[in-house]
Amino acid sequence: MAAYVVRRAVQAVVLLALVSCVSYAIMDLAPGGPLAVYLHNPQVTPDRIAVLRHQLGLDRPWGERYLAWVAALLHGQWGDSYYTGRPVLSMIRERLPATLMLMLSAFCLSIALAFPLGIFAATHRYSWGDVLLSFGSFFAWAMPTFWFGLMLQLLFAVHWRLLPVAGMHDIGNASVPDLLRHLVLPAIVLGLGSIASWSRYLRSSVLEVLSQDYVRTARAKGLPRRRVLDRHVLRNSLIPIVTLMGLDLHVLFSGAVITESIFGWPGMGRLFLEALNNRDYPLQMAGLVISATLLIAGNLLADLAYVALDPRIRYT
Amino acid sequence: MRRALVMVIVCGLLALHPSGFAGAGPAPGTLVLVASDNPDNLNPYLHSLLASQQVYRFVFDGLYRINRDGDWEPALATGERISPDGLTWTYFLRPGVRWSDGQPFTSADVRFTWQLVTNKDVHISYATGFDRIAAVDAPTPATVVFHLKAPYAPFREQVAAAPVMPRHVFEGLSADQINHAPFNQKPVGTGPFAVSEFATDDHVTLTANPYYWGPKPRLRQIVVRIVPDQNAQVNLLQAGELSILGGVPPARLGEIRRFPGVTLQRYLAPVYALIQLDEYQFLRDVRVRQALDFATPKASIIKDIMRGQAEPAAGDMVPNGPWANRRLSPRPYDSARARALLRDAGFAPGRDGVLAKDGIRLEVPLWTVSSRLYFVQAMQLIAQSWRAAGISTETHAVSSAALFGQNGPQWNGKDAALIFSWGQGVFPENRINWASSYIPTDANSPGENAERYRSPEMDELLDQADRTLDAARRRAIYDRIQQLEYLDVPVIFLFWNVNNDAVAANVLGYDATTFGTTPPETWSTR
Numbered sequence: 124m125a126a127y128v129v130r131r132a133v134q135a136v137v138l139l140a141l142v143s144c145v146s147y148a149i150m151d152l153a154p155g156g157p158l159a160v161y162l163h164n165p166q167v168t169p170d171r172i173a174v175l176r177h178q179l180g181l182d183r184p185w186g187e188r189y190l191a192w193v194a195a196l197l198h199g200q201w202g203d204s205y206y207t208g209r210p211v212l213s214m215i216r217e218r219l220p221a222t223l224m225l226m227l228s229a230f231c232l233s234i235a236l237a238f239p240l241g242i243f244a245a246t247h248r249y250s251w252g253d254v255l256l257s258f259g260s261f262f263a264w265a266m267p268t269f270w271f272g273l274m275l276q277l278l279f280a281v282h283w284r285l286l287p288v289a290g291m292h293d294i295g296n297a298s299v300p301d302l303l304r305h306l307v308l309p310a311i312v313l314g315l316g317s318i319a320s321w322s323r324y325l326r327s328s329v330l331e332v333l334s335q336d337y338v339r340t341a342r343a344k345g346l347p348r349r350r351v352l353d354r355h356v357l358r359n360s361l362i363p364i365v366t367l368m369g370l371d372l373h374v375l376f377s378g379a380v381i382t383e384s385i386f387g388w389p390g391m392g393r394l395f396l397e398a399l400n401n402r403d404y405p406l407q408m409a410g411l412v413i414s415a416t417l418l419i420a421g422n423l424l425a426d427l428a429y430v431a432l433d434p435r436i437r438y439t
Numbered sequence: 440m441r442r443a444l445v446m447v448i449v450c451g452l453l454a455l456h457p458s459g460f461a462g463a464g465p466a467p468g469t470l471v472l473v474a475s476d477n478p479d480n481l482n483p484y485l486h487s488l489l490a491s492q493q494v495y496r497f498v499f500d501g502l503y504r505i506n507r508d509g510d511w512e513p514a515l516a517t518g519e520r521i522s523p524d525g526l527t528w529t530y531f532l533r534p535g536v537r538w539s540d541g542q543p544f545t546s547a548d549v550r551f552t553w554q555l556v557t558n559k560d561v562h563i564s565y566a567t568g569f570d571r572i573a574a575v576d577a578p579t580p581a582t583v584v585f586h587l588k589a590p591y592a593p594f595r596e597q598v599a600a601a602p603v604m605p606r607h608v609f610e611g612l613s614a615d616q617i618n619h620a621p622f623n624q625k626p627v628g629t630g631p632f633a634v635s636e637f638a639t640d641d642h643v644t645l646t647a648n649p650y651y652w653g654p655k656p657r658l659r660q661i662v663v664r665i666v667p668d669q670n671a672q673v674n675l676l677q678a679g680e681l682s683i684l685g686g687v688p689p690a691r692l693g694e695i696r697r698f699p700g701v702t703l704q705r706y707l708a709p710v711y712a713l714i715q716l717d718e719y720q721f722l723r724d725v726r727v728r729q730a731l732d733f734a735t736p737k738a739s740i741i742k743d744i745m746r747g748q749a750e751p752a753a754g755d756m757v758p759n760g761p762w763a764n765r766r767l768s769p770r771p772y773d774s775a776r777a778r779a780l781l782r783d784a785g786f787a788p789g790r791d792g793v794l795a796k797d798g799i800r801l802e803v804p805l806w807t808v809s810s811r812l813y814f815v816q817a818m819q820l821i822a823q824s825w826r827a828a829g830i831s832t833e834t835h836a837v838s839s840a841a842l843f844g845q846n847g848p849q850w851n852g853k854d855a856a857l858i859f860s861w862g863q864g865v866f867p868e869n870r871i872n873w874a875s876s877y878i879p880t881d882a883n884s885p886g887e888n889a890e891r892y893r894s895p896e897m898d899e900l901l902d903q904a905d906r907t908l909d910a911a912r913r914r915a916i917y918d919r920i921q922q923l924e925y926l927d928v929p930v931i932f933l934f935w936n937v938n939n940d941a942v943a944a945n946v947l948g949y950d951a952t953t954f955g956t957t958p959p960e961t962w963s964t965r
Contacts, residue, residue, distance in 0.1 A: 169877070169879070169887075171563065171564060171565075171566055174559065174563075175562060175564065178560070178562055179562075206479040206487060206488075207479050207623065207624075208618045208619045208620075209619065209623075217639050218639070218640070269668070269670075272671075273670050273671065273674065276671060276674045277674060280674065281674055281677045281678045284678065287680070288671065288674045288675045288678045288680055289664075289666050289671050289675060290641060290642070290664060290666070291638075291641055294465060294466070294471070294642075294644075294662050295466070384666075384667040384668045384671075385670075386671070387640075387641070387664065387665060387666035387668075387671065389638065389639060389640035389641040389665075390640075393477075393640055393667065394640065401479075401487075
């Protein structure tokens with residue numbers, strides 16, 4: 124087991140190096156560049172842009188810049204944003220609480236709803252409830268996030284005035300209840316997609332397990348229905364869901380662009396989108412590397428979780 | 440179980456609500472604005488985004504400023520004296536002015552601003568005009584003298600109106616430290632408000648500056664919220680959480696007009712939409728460019744696509760401003776005249792109906808930015824009309840980085856027409872658009888004359904305009920410059936944008952025009 128983890132970790136480092144190199148190259152090939160934002164500002168003259176290009180080191184070839192970036196990273200230097208001139212890490216640290224708060228609430232909401240709904244749908248197959256849930260999850264899955272978010276705003280904030288439209292706090296009110304009020308709508312919008320997909324996956328995997336011989340045996344030996352579901356069915360149905368959750372781990376960090384934009388939530392998604400639009404290379408690379416690391420780590424964690432869920436799985 | 444869940448959610452919402460059902464809205468004395476981006480840098484000389492300007496405009500002053508009628512009025516200065524040769528500009532500073540941290544403002548600050556802006560190691564994005572200065576003297580704390588290298592007529596708008604920076608904050612800092620200074624998030628200025636809190640991507644709070652030299656601000660604070668989504672911004676307005684929403688999208692005007700307690704202020708923005716004609720092959724021929732202008736249905740675009748929220752454009756000076764050449768009017772839409780001009784230029788219809796000359800078809804592809812719906816719609820209409828005049832026209836809507844970037848249509852060596860808008864402002868200086876020295880040589884050294892327009896007379900006029908201080912003669916030069924723009928058609932002028940600001944009923948004293956707003960210190964809320 125330990126040998127397996129070490130081997131995977133080494134693979135991860137190689138993979139990360141490749142990912143960063145390819146991303147850096149693609150970033151450089153993309154049209155525009157960090158100074159494009161100035162090109163159509165009538166106040167910024169061409170000679171000014173040439174000076175800025177030299178100051179930022181953009182007149183050097185990309186390979187040279189990439190190596191310099193890697194060398195700095197190995198010394199723990201993530202660089203400064205081209206736009207704000209501030210250290211990339213402190214910009215990320217600033218957004219981290221807001222991002223984690225939103226993503227974790229959406230995550231918990233999804234778990235809290237997807238599990239009961241998925242199990243209900245599987246155990247009441249083809250009932251009215253199941254049909255309704257199927258319809259509901261396909262609808263939720265197909266619905267564009269921005270539309271749903273704006274509709275919730277119109278209903279809950281504009282029409283009924285129950286919740287705030289956007290932001291993290293009312294002006295001059297930093298209390299926890301105020302924060303929670305602001306969190307409700309974005310968390311629902313963000314969680315909805317996962318609720319829909321996770322409950323569908325759970326439904327089909329529960330259905331598959333329900334038809335297994337050992338479930339029939341458990342029922343035949345007179346175990347209560349609840350116990351059959353909890354111990355024999357659910358645990359064995361978890362493997363696909365755990366894979367999904369592992370793949371979603373990096374999203375907890377990188378945020379959700381559309382939800383954050385609509386609800387004015389100061390999260391990581393907007394930070395990285397702005398970095399992309401402005402071609403703010405240091406910030407863009409930091410986001411990519413951290414996100415890729417979490418994606419790889421999430422996969423590894425999911426693989427390890429299989430062992431805990433299913434004793435038949437062994438890694439050597 | 441689900442019913443229980445719904446109950447829990449509803450109870451939760453009620454428990455979290457501070458005062459039952461009433462909408463909160465901003466407290467009296469607080470004005471709430473909204474910006475679409477996070478301000479990148481609140482140092483006016485280092486910023487690149489409009490959102491930064493929306494915040495720092497409350498923080499800094501220049502020596503002079505223009506009011507909302509377009510007239511100059513003294514700000515940090517009380518008067519100016521220009522030497523007859525136009526080489527020496529002396530400013531007499533307002534006594535008793537203090538920075539928002541309580542330090543006194545003196546001529547040393549004005550001198551330092553010039554040193555900062557011309558420092559080659561600072562990431563300065565804006566230095567126009569400052570490069571014309573040879574030296575700045577500060578003979579007394581209340582007098583500052585600018586010595587120019589050559590007479591420079593736009594001095595007042597480029598330098599005297601530019602924000603003055605506090606020397607005491609930057610003293611002893613290296614260029615690198617200035618690039619990364621905390622000042623860039625929490626600047627110190629002489630303006631009516633000072634930044635008291637900057638919550639990245641959430642809001643910026645500005646509090647009344649107790650040391651302000653002008654009338655005491657009537658507002659206690661201004662909060663600029665940062666919400667990128669335009670629809671969410673309209674929802675904020677409707678929910679009563681915003682005081683002013685600037686630049687309402689034309690498509691939402693009808694609806695916002697019906698919001699209770701919201702009024703709309705309409706004014707002409709100093710921003711025009713244009714078609715840039717990249718002169719490579721056939722577009723080098725002025726008759727082809729004039730024909731394209733005749734073939735462009737500008738009036739229908741204003742009426743049907745802009746829904747009346749635009750004004751006709753015949754040149755690059757805002758029509759209600761002092762510099763517009765009022766003898767010019769846009770070419771009417773006239774497909775027959777377009778065809779006649781093209782026939783005179785040697786084009787004849789080919790077998791497929793497309794005009795051709797020497798066996799080469801007249802192909803002018805149209806490009807625009809996909810993020811502006813009205814540009815995409817206008818592009819379709821223009822393409823139809825151009826095709827009707829016998830021109831082969833493909834349409835492309837792409838991101839602005841792709842449109843202006845190194846792999847974009849400007850660099851393939853072929854004729855192309857680009858639709859976008861240009862913020863000319865209310866001042867006449869337009870050298871970067873029309874001077875042949877601003878034709879870009881390669882994609883890595885971009886110039887603003889990307890249409891590659893070249894006219895010796897224009898170059899000479901632009902130089903004269905810079906040197907001519909006499910108002911009447913300067914106006915005559917700009918009249919001729921606009922006439923040349925009209926005759927030579929380096930770009931097709933489509934329209935001037937109209938802005939609509941939505942203002943909540945409890946806001947008093949806010950009024951916007953083409954030239955600016957009423958001073959923020961006079962705004963208040965009920």
